[in-house]
Amino acid sequence: MSSAWENRVSLFGESHGQGVGIVLNGLPPGFAPDWLEIKQEMRRRAPGLSALTTERRETDEVEIWSGIFQGRTTGAPLCALIRNEDASPADYGETGFKPRPGHGDYPAFVRSGGFHDYRGGGHFSGRLTAPLVFAGALVKQILRGCGVSVGAHILQIHTIRDDGFAAAALSAELLAALAAAPLPVLNPAVRPDMENAVAAAHAAGDSVGGVVECAVLGLQPGLGSPFFDSVESALARLLFSVPAVKGVSFGLGFALAERLGSESNDAYYYDADGRVRTRTNNCGGVLGGLTTGMPVICQAAVKPTPSVSRPQETVDLRQKTGAVLSLKGRHDPCVVPRAVPVIESVTALAVWNLMEGMEGRHG
Numbered sequence: 001m002s003s004a005w006e007n008r009v010s011l012f013g014e015s016h017g018q019g020v021g022i023v024l025n026g027l028p029p030g031f032a033p034d035w036l037e038i039k040q041e042m043r044r045r046a047p048g049l050s051a052l053t054t055e056r057r058e059t060d061e062v063e064i065w066s067g068i069f070q071g072r073t074t075g076a077p078l079c080a081l082i083r084n085e086d087a088s089p090a091d092y093g094e095t096g097f098k099p100r101p102g103h104g105d106y107p108a109f110v111r112s113g114g115f116h117d118y119r120g121g122g123h124f125s126g127r128l129t130a131p132l133v134f135a136g137a138l139v140k141q142i143l144r145g146c147g148v149s150v151g152a153h154i155l156q157i158h159t160i161r162d163d164g165f166a167a168a169a170l171s172a173e174l175l176a177a178l179a180a181a182p183l184p185v186l187n188p189a190v191r192p193d194m195e196n197a198v199a200a201a202h203a204a205g206d207s208v209g210g211v212v213e214c215a216v217l218g219l220q221p222g223l224g225s226p227f228f229d230s231v232e233s234a235l236a237r238l239l240f241s242v243p244a245v246k247g248v249s250f251g252l253g254f255a256l257a258e259r260l261g262s263e264s265n266d267a268y269y270y271d272a273d274g275r276v277r278t279r280t281n282n283c284g285g286v287l288g289g290l291t292t293g294m295p296v297i298c299q300a301a302v303k304p305t306p307s308v309s310r311p312q313e314t315v316d317l318r319q320k321t322g323a324v325l326s327l328k329g330r331h332d333p334c335v336v337p338r339a340v341p342v343i344e345s346v347t348a349l350a351v352w353n354l355m356e357g358m359e360g361r362h363g
Helices: 004-008 036-045 105-112 118-124 126-144 172-179 188-203 233-239 253-258 334-363
Strands: 011-014 019-024 062-066 080-082 149-157 210-217 245-250 267-268 276-278 297-304 312-316 322-323
Touching: 011 118, 011 126, 019 126, 036 126, 036 334, 062 276, 080 126, 105 118, 118 126, 126 149, 126 334, 149 172, 149 188, 149 334, 172 210, 210 334, 233 245, 233 297, 245 253, 297 334
Parallel strands: none
Antiparallel strands: 011 019, 019 080, 062 080, 149 210, 210 297, 245 297, 267 276, 312 322
């Protein structure tokens, strides 16, 4: 099945193949990317740079094959390649016929008739989020030129929870500071507990998940559409495209179910500049499918890494019998820290698309 997004963004490659990449359509011509900033963004997601991540080491250097000429975008499709430099396909010999519980191995096997590249998940791997971060790094720079900032932090790892954006004094400077932190949290006191939770899971041959919270600042009120093209719909569609994301919420999300209407409503007032604002932001900056002018705040629940070394029950698709799988190789005990720039990137892509859509409607 195709979608409008496949006409704008197309991913290619496999986790342990030659490389991964992206084709990005619709970039404005004449834009000069800041390549140092893009390199820093790629480093935020790159593996092997922390004790909290996989031991696989990839530089994630981006090669531009088209769409950039003399340092500026041409308006033609931009094609970028990221080569795999530290692949280890031998670690996945069994997963071609013994699907990993919690991973896409089995439905991929069925979908392809057994012809899928199963090494590390192939095209279904989180490795494909590397080119997404590249695209997001480009688009975040474009959005910044429009006065829009996108940033995220780790709201939760396992049972350890950070403070939320709802109580923070949000600014572009705060989001930039979080992007520069190895473990981006609002309350530094929770960092050791988060690190210990990841280390304990890793030592036990297991993994943990968590929640990434993202904010978009600088959006004017009225962006979006009611119902099927709402701001929440646009963001959720791309947030759920990130392989490990299993839940998305906005503002206080499911916590609103426990509140009275008088407690959850955001009261309006005029600020010193004569703008309509709200005293709180329980709705996450979206009402009726449209932006309110307050920060758009959303959360993405990231499930634990399915590739763990503890023995797990599975099936043998060749013998058609039950089996036990004990994985070898290098895997993240927690993907949440590396997911932060990914969540920022897909959020930026969704906002960019929404803003361009509104410009098209209004000429």
